[in-house]
Amino acid sequence: MAQEKLYGGIEAGGTKYVCAIGSATGTIESQTRIETTTPESTLQRVVQFFLPYTQAGLIKSIGVGCFGPVDLDPKSPSFGFITSTPKPGWQNTDVVGTLKRALGIQVAFDTDVNAAAFGEFSLGASHGFDPSLYLTIGTGIGGGFIKDGKPMNGLLHPEMGHIRIPHDRKSDPYGGSCPFHGDCFEGLASGPAIEKRLSSRGENLSPDDPFWELEVMYIANAIENYICILSPKIIVLGGGIMQRGNLLPMVRRKVQESLNGYLKSPSLSDNIDSYIVAPDLGNRSGVIGAIALAVQLESMTRGD
Amino acid sequence: MAQEKLYGGIEAGGTKYVCAIGSATGTIESQTRIETTTPESTLQRVVQFFLPYTQAGLIKSIGVGCFGPVDLDPKSPSFGFITSTPKPGWQNTDVVGTLKRALGIQVAFDTDVNAAAFGEFSLGASHGFDPSLYLTIGTGIGGGFIKDGKPMNGLLHPEMGHIRIPHDRKSDPYGGSCPFHGDCFEGLASGPAIEKRLSSRGENLSPDDPFWELEVMYIANAIENYICILSPKIIVLGGGIMQRGNLLPMVRRKVQESLNGYLKSPSLSDNIDSYIVAPDLGNRSGVIGAIALAVQLESMTRGD
Numbered sequence: 312m313a314q315e316k317l318y319g320g321i322e323a324g325g326t327k328y329v330c331a332i333g334s335a336t337g338t339i340e341s342q343t344r345i346e347t348t349t350p351e352s353t354l355q356r357v358v359q360f361f362l363p364y365t366q367a368g369l370i371k372s373i374g375v376g377c378f379g380p381v382d383l384d385p386k387s388p389s390f391g392f393i394t395s396t397p398k399p400g401w402q403n404t405d406v407v408g409t410l411k412r413a414l415g416i417q418v419a420f421d422t423d424v425n426a427a428a429f430g431e432f433s434l435g436a437s438h439g440f441d442p443s444l445y446l447t448i449g450t451g452i453g454g455g456f457i458k459d460g461k462p463m464n465g466l467l468h469p470e471m472g473h474i475r476i477p478h479d480r481k482s483d484p485y486g487g488s489c490p491f492h493g494d495c496f497e498g499l500a501s502g503p504a505i506e507k508r509l510s511s512r513g514e515n516l517s518p519d520d521p522f523w524e525l526e527v528m529y530i531a532n533a534i535e536n537y538i539c540i541l542s543p544k545i546i547v548l549g550g551g552i553m554q555r556g557n558l559l560p561m562v563r564r565k566v567q568e569s570l571n572g573y574l575k576s577p578s579l580s581d582n583i584d585s586y587i588v589a590p591d592l593g594n595r596s597g598v599i600g601a602i603a604l605a606v607q608l609e610s611m612t613r614g615d
Numbered sequence: 616m617a618q619e620k621l622y623g624g625i626e627a628g629g630t631k632y633v634c635a636i637g638s639a640t641g642t643i644e645s646q647t648r649i650e651t652t653t654p655e656s657t658l659q660r661v662v663q664f665f666l667p668y669t670q671a672g673l674i675k676s677i678g679v680g681c682f683g684p685v686d687l688d689p690k691s692p693s694f695g696f697i698t699s700t701p702k703p704g705w706q707n708t709d710v711v712g713t714l715k716r717a718l719g720i721q722v723a724f725d726t727d728v729n730a731a732a733f734g735e736f737s738l739g740a741s742h743g744f745d746p747s748l749y750l751t752i753g754t755g756i757g758g759g760f761i762k763d764g765k766p767m768n769g770l771l772h773p774e775m776g777h778i779r780i781p782h783d784r785k786s787d788p789y790g791g792s793c794p795f796h797g798d799c800f801e802g803l804a805s806g807p808a809i810e811k812r813l814s815s816r817g818e819n820l821s822p823d824d825p826f827w828e829l830e831v832m833y834i835a836n837a838i839e840n841y842i843c844i845l846s847p848k849i850i851v852l853g854g855g856i857m858q859r860g861n862l863l864p865m866v867r868r869k870v871q872e873s874l875n876g877y878l879k880s881p882s883l884s885d886n887i888d889s890y891i892v893a894p895d896l897g898n899r900s901g902v903i904g905a906i907a908l909a910v911q912l913e914s915m916t917r918g919d
Contacts, residue, residue, distance in 0.1 A: 380879065395879050442769045454844070459763060465746045465846030466880055473877060474840040475781050477798075491877040494781075536778040540758070540844050542769030573777060573795040575684065575699050576770055 320601030374604030376426020428455025430600025624905030678908030680730020732759025734904025
């Protein structure tokens, strides 16, 4: 029997579901990886993983950080559903209802990137910084914003990758990979955008490839917009593209250069190396964040 | 003696200070307009306006919506100061301290645009919509975001006018008017940007002038970014430039066209006319919002 109280967490991605049992302090007791196939088969296997724990009364809540778009409005008939995703077969999938019915537990539900943001805020690089921003730059680009101790949502959830940023077609004639917006931030700077533009995956480019300057400019322009709009106290910059060794310091310098001293804060002038930072939890941000969502839900239910 | 409890409100602008005594329901009992000259003289006159009310015990709190940049960090030694403003003589002006010492009252302090956002949220067009966004497009461009019933701030206050947006120099070779960023949103679309680009003030351009299409595109691109990042439930679009009769419907259409159906919400598809709206309070948003900040401060102090 575990010393610490346990919770469930699911990082529900388009290629894999990571399911875990863990504690509020980040200990993972058990974890499994399930390939994302059909909704029925995938969620069935998720239920099988958790069932022994719920039946034994060891967990009462599960947090889910889910690929989207998802419906986060508790008043909506499709609350807890994956809605208009391009992923075949997954449109209108009732994730929360399926788990609740099969497992008889409470479910905290949010987007994958909000969960990762909450993971870094709870136990990672942005711990103690409120408000804080987490960005992931990889196959997709997304951001989660933590304000007053929880991920921020509104009319819908944020779609931070789809902002419009300057695009000089002379230096970069590529029209962008976003099927909705062409050259939005994700359309210009995500992994698929790099691959389609250069016919080479980002990880195969030399760190000295001149393309990275362009990539850094797009990332810096987007970060500048997030800073001007959200004024976070820290920015955690994760995702596969950021694994490139030189990118993070280049982004910091470019953000400073582009803000040009307009915003007066030591975080932006003297301490930018601790203002724009790498994640602490690596690829575990999402699942630890999902567990943290479950912890928060139970705490709210008890009225802590 | 007034039936309703009274509060003070100050819209502290770079050209004028509007001081008012009013109630939580928006009744203004008394109001005066003070030209912004030196800090000493201006604040002296502000104090003279409020002194009879504070001495009689009729008001215990004043809200201030202030031009900036301002320091909103309660832990900072310069909290309540106007900090690095370009306005001559006003750098490092202790607005909150001066009022507190002279009047012996509580002071709620925020930016001018956050106060206006809070005014529209309290008694105007965005009442009941949380989160909500208020934008002003005029001499400057700024935005205030209301989340969980209060204006959102972070590391600093938002500077929403200074975001980077696409700028096609072929169709618009103007380099922008922002002394820090050149062609940021404010540098491309504010009143001074129009005047410098066209050698004509916006109000002198015909409503059919082809320039407005460019202006609408900049505003729509910026709004798209605010939507993707903040996901507000309503957007109130005020300021002098928006007084142009045709601009608001053009902006709505352009936002829809540019989002291209990616975000699924009836607010963005069917009901955009009630999603992007004009202010209800006209040029009183700021002073009513300042009073509402005082109301909120007293309510928090009492622990309501």
